[in-house]
Each structure stands twice: as C-alpha cells, then as structure tokens.
Amino acid sequence: MDFRFTPQEEQFRSEIQAWIKENLPPGWLGIDREEQFDPAIFDVTRQMAKKLAAKGWLTLAWPKEYGGQGRSIIEQTIFQEEMMFNGVPGTTMGIGGTQWVGPTLILYGTDQQKKEHLPPIASGDRWWCTGYSEPGSGSDLASLQTRAVRDGDDYIVTGQKIWSSAAHVSDYCWLAVRTNTEVPKHKGISMILADMKTPGIKVRPIVNLAGAVSFNEIFFDNVRIPVRNLVGEENRGWYILAVALDFERSGITYAAYSRKTLSYITQFVAHAQHGPRRLANNAIVRNLIADLAIQVQIQRRFAYRVAWMQSKGKVPSLEASIAKVWGSETQQRVAAEGMRVLGLYSQVEGETHLAPLKGRILAQYLSSLSNTIAAGTSEIQRNIIATRGLGLPRD
Ligand SMILES: Cc1cc2nc3c(=O)[nH]c(=O)nc-3n(C[C@H](O)[C@H](O)[C@H](O)COP(=O)(O)OP(=O)(O)OC[C@H]3O[C@@H](n4cnc5c(N)ncnc54)[C@H](O)[C@@H]3O)c2cc1C
Known part of the structure; x- marks a missing residue:
C-alpha cells in the first residue's frame, strides 16, 4: 500500500503552511472549533474567514461554477488538517456553511437557493x-x-x-x-x-x-x-439530512487537534525539569508520549481513509464511525495525559507565567470532552459499527 500524498498535494500543503505563517499573529497558540464563536474572539474569526475566502480556500472542493476551486476531497482534507493543527478560526462559515449546507444545496437546492446562498458562503459573508x-x-x-x-x-x-x-x-x-x-x-x-x-x-x-x-x-x-x-x-427531509450528515464526516479535526496537543506535550517535556533531572529522561513519560504518538498516527490514517473513500465516490459508513470513535476518544486521551504530564499547573490558564503553554492543554482537555457527544455519541457510533459494520441485529 502506498500512503504517500501526491507531489501536487504535498505542494498544496506547503503553500497552506506558508500562508498560515504569514497570516497568523506571532506566538499564536491556537483556538478550538467551538471557542472561535465566543464574542471575545469572533472578530478575529470573521476577519480570518474573509482572508480565506479571498484565497478561494473556504470552498476548495466545490465545483468552479459555484465559486469553488474544484479541488479534490483529499486536498480539502489537507486544508482542514493544517487549519485545525494551527488553530486557525473561521474556516467553515459557522457550523455547516461550507461543509454541508453548501454541498447539500449544490445537490438538492433550487436554482434560486443556489444563487441566493452559495456566493455569500464562498465569499465569507454568510454564517x-x-x-x-x-x-x-x-x-x-x-x-x-x-x-x-x-x-x-x-x-x-x-x-x-x-x-x-x-x-x-x-x-x-x-x-x-x-x-x-x-x-x-x-x-x-x-x-x-x-x-x-x-x-x-x-x-x-x-x-x-x-x-x-x-x-x-x-x-x-x-x-x-x-x-x-x-x-x-x-x-x-430525512434523506437530505442523511446526505448532509455524510458531508460532516472524516475525523481529521480530531486528528489535527490531537497531533497539536501531542506536539505541545513533547515541547513541554523536552524543556521541563523534574527535580534535578530533565523530564525528558523519565522513561515512563517517554513511553507515554511514544504510545500517544502511535494512537495519533492511527487516528490520522483513519481520517484520511474516510476522505479517500469519499474521493472515490464511496460512502464511508463503518469507516466514518470508526474514525469518529477513535478520533474523538484519542483526542480526549491525549489531552488528559497532557494534563497529567504538566502536573498541577496544568489547571492554570491565561497570560501568567504559571500557566504552561498559556493553558492550551487545559483548553483542549475541556473542549475535547464534548467530542464524544457532538455529531453522534460514541454509543451511537458503536451501534453503527456493530450493526452496519459487523452485521449484528439492530434490536
Ligand atoms: C459541542 C457540541 C456542539 C453541538 N452542535 C450542534 C449543532 O450545531 N446543531 C445541533 O443540532 N446539535 C448540536 N449538538 C448536539 C448533538 O448533536 C447531541 O448532543 C447529540 O446528538 C446527542 O444527543 P443528546 O444530547 O440529546 O443526548 P441523548 O440522545 O439524550 O443521549 C444521552 C445518552 O444516551 C446514550 N444513548 C442514546 N440513545 C442510545 C442508543 N440507542 N444506544 C446506546 N446509547 C444511547 C447517548 O450515547 C448518550 O450517552 C452539539 C453537541 C455538542 C456537545
């Protein structure tokens, strides 16, 4: 099996990374999906959406005739991964705008609905x-x-x-x-x-x-x-809703957030002292981080498998549920282990020197709790895996 990205995809990822470096304020430690709508940050979210729209990146995989760039699902997933990894706000025009409202309207909307709603989503104006x-x-x-x-x-x-x-x-x-x-x-x-x-x-x-x-x-x-x-x-409407829910899946957000949290934990461990010794020399901590790295790699592979299936016109069902359960639960595990590694100070947030990484691990720890509820709970996903995936009876 060849898991490599194509040269064109690698080039696109580099382009996005360079853009992020130029456009995010120096020292930006990120923001999570729900935090971006808080009034304290929403101006930044809105400005970022306009900048991304100007690049044509909000609607990458939409057909060109609707204001998109006709790029592949894999390229869209790469975009989403880089944005989430770097905690860039404003990438989705609210909850659903670019990801399922637009794509579902392209399939089922009237001409009038497409004309009225698709351009303002693509231009970063309608939330x-x-x-x-x-x-x-x-x-x-x-x-x-x-x-x-x-x-x-x-x-x-x-x-x-x-x-x-x-x-x-x-x-x-x-x-x-x-x-x-x-x-x-x-x-x-x-x-x-x-x-x-x-x-x-x-x-x-x-x-x-x-x-x-x-x-x-x-x-x-x-x-x-x-x-x-x-x-x-x-x-x-149930059938339209089912199609819209299919657009919601891939799990790359969870994978990107976990990878970011893991990179923060690793960065912390590399520099922290534990008594007279460096924390990085503690075998238990090293093993823990290595173990998390394995889980995060698996999580990322699951997410790209879903994106790959979508790009081939297949409907991921069992695969999307596996990516959702593993992705959301891994994100929680990584953040919870991060809290343990940082110790008691992990609970301090804000601009004080006492808050490791300005409280970003704490923010991840708290916000990741909702991921096993939102977009279908872990219990419901496991039911789907058991019935649709393994053929067990529904009742
Ligand atoms: C951060 C966040 C953002 C959200 N954003 C949106 C949004 O933008 N729009 C929107 O419409 N909704 C949104 N939701 C709501 C989300 O979709 C629901 O919370 C979710 O579907 C679960 O529904 P519920 O909260 O009513 O729990 P319930 O369905 O009441 O479930 C309660 C518990 O029972 C379990 N359970 C229920 N049925 C079964 C079963 N058949 N088998 C086994 N266990 C079962 C569940 O797993 C859960 O543990 C959001 C939720 C969160 C946390």
Whole structure:
C-alpha cells in the first residue's frame, strides 16, 4: 500500500503552511472549533474567514461554477488538517456553511437557493448554524418535534432547538422541522433555510464547560418562513439530512487537534525539569508520549481513509464511525495525559507565567470532552459499527 500524498498535494500543503505563517499573529497558540464563536474572539474569526475566502480556500472542493476551486476531497482534507493543527478560526462559515449546507444545496437546492446562498458562503459573508437537536431529540433525531405548518406561501414554525453551535453569530439556520405528524417519524421531516433575523426567532447562548459562548438554544414562536426556502421535497427531509450528515464526516479535526496537543506535550517535556533531572529522561513519560504518538498516527490514517473513500465516490459508513470513535476518544486521551504530564499547573490558564503553554492543554482537555457527544455519541457510533459494520441485529 502506498500512503504517500501526491507531489501536487504535498505542494498544496506547503503553500497552506506558508500562508498560515504569514497570516497568523506571532506566538499564536491556537483556538478550538467551538471557542472561535465566543464574542471575545469572533472578530478575529470573521476577519480570518474573509482572508480565506479571498484565497478561494473556504470552498476548495466545490465545483468552479459555484465559486469553488474544484479541488479534490483529499486536498480539502489537507486544508482542514493544517487549519485545525494551527488553530486557525473561521474556516467553515459557522457550523455547516461550507461543509454541508453548501454541498447539500449544490445537490438538492433550487436554482434560486443556489444563487441566493452559495456566493455569500464562498465569499465569507454568510454564517450558518445547524438546527437538528432539540431538548427531547438528539441521538433519536427523527423524533424531532419543531413543527412547520403550511399557511399559503409560508410555513409557520414553532418549537425549540438546542446545542446549535454558532447560532448567536449566524445569519441563517439549516433547519430540520416536522411537516407531517400522521406518518412514521422519518417520513414527516423537511429541511428549510431560516433567516435568523425573522421575527419570532430568539437565540439564547449557552456557556460551555470550557467557559466559551459556543452553542445556543433557538426558540421559534410562530415564525414565517417562505415555502421557497424548502430544500428538496416536503416530508423527504430525512434523506437530505442523511446526505448532509455524510458531508460532516472524516475525523481529521480530531486528528489535527490531537497531533497539536501531542506536539505541545513533547515541547513541554523536552524543556521541563523534574527535580534535578530533565523530564525528558523519565522513561515512563517517554513511553507515554511514544504510545500517544502511535494512537495519533492511527487516528490520522483513519481520517484520511474516510476522505479517500469519499474521493472515490464511496460512502464511508463503518469507516466514518470508526474514525469518529477513535478520533474523538484519542483526542480526549491525549489531552488528559497532557494534563497529567504538566502536573498541577496544568489547571492554570491565561497570560501568567504559571500557566504552561498559556493553558492550551487545559483548553483542549475541556473542549475535547464534548467530542464524544457532538455529531453522534460514541454509543451511537458503536451501534453503527456493530450493526452496519459487523452485521449484528439492530434490536
Ligand atoms: C459541542 C457540541 C456542539 C453541538 N452542535 C450542534 C449543532 O450545531 N446543531 C445541533 O443540532 N446539535 C448540536 N449538538 C448536539 C448533538 O448533536 C447531541 O448532543 C447529540 O446528538 C446527542 O444527543 P443528546 O444530547 O440529546 O443526548 P441523548 O440522545 O439524550 O443521549 C444521552 C445518552 O444516551 C446514550 N444513548 C442514546 N440513545 C442510545 C442508543 N440507542 N444506544 C446506546 N446509547 C444511547 C447517548 O450515547 C448518550 O450517552 C452539539 C453537541 C455538542 C456537545
């Protein structure tokens, strides 16, 4: 097996790395996916998105006719990996904008929807949130209750979404609603595009356990959304949603974050003293780091396997779930071991000299906890591996 990247892919990676060096402030230690939407940092996030859009990099794998560069999925994955490894904010136009709202609209949107929404995503001007989860529907998403009732040329939407990342900074919501209550649950769902400025929509931010404002509750109180904002056919939204979820997978984000955290731990160990001895000479610490390096390599291979399958037009199912479980859990393990290696000072954050690496390992440790919940919990992924992958019965 030949796992090497092509010369063109290697060249593209070097180009991205050079650009990052030039465009990130010196000493930048990174930011994680959810932290980038916190009001304290969001101006930087927005500026970075505009710069990336100007390079045409926000929509690398989109076809040229829609403002993309027609590059391969592998090149897009390389881009995402480099951006996440270096903690660059603003790479996805909210949650979903570039990764699944745009690509799904390219497949199923009307001409009008494509004209209205694709250019402002590609130019870094329109931010998106994703409205799937509700207080009573997460893993069992098809049970969602937010209701859309047809009234002339509008739907009237009433209900509540929760955990919507970036909703407090978003212009539009990629929204799953129930349009029929009389049929089996999967068959009564529709996907609509909701302008977040529409009267009746209220967003209430939730502070996450890392202290950042990242996800939100969204309340819909008799909100009028034009029927022209329906994506695909009414009541066939579950199938559109399934396609959008497929665009969400690869696991490269987890792999990039783990690799970064591991590089920080290694850097710390290389310079730290443990009593009279250098920490780097401690066999237990060296073994631990070597062990983490193996796990991170596996994680990266799993992620590129998913990207490779997508690039060949195959639908990764078992492979995507394996990448998700291993990726998210490895990210947690690496950050947790980092906390142990740094010792008690690992809990100090901010600009003080007492905070090792300005608290970046702590930030990773806290934010990585949510990765085994977001985008399908580890239990649900294991169910998929057991049933679709190993052929075990569903019930
Ligand atoms: C950081 C973060 C960002 C998020 N961003 C968004 C977003 O932008 N938009 C959005 O719509 N949602 C978002 N979510 C929500 C996320 O998709 C849900 O939290 C997730 O799907 C789990 O749903 P739940 O929280 O309702 O938990 P539940 O589904 O209630 O699950 C509770 C527990 O039961 C377990 N469980 C449930 N069913 C089964 C089963 N059949 N077999 C075995 N175990 C089971 C779960 O694994 C879990 O441990 C985000 C979540 C996080 C943490």
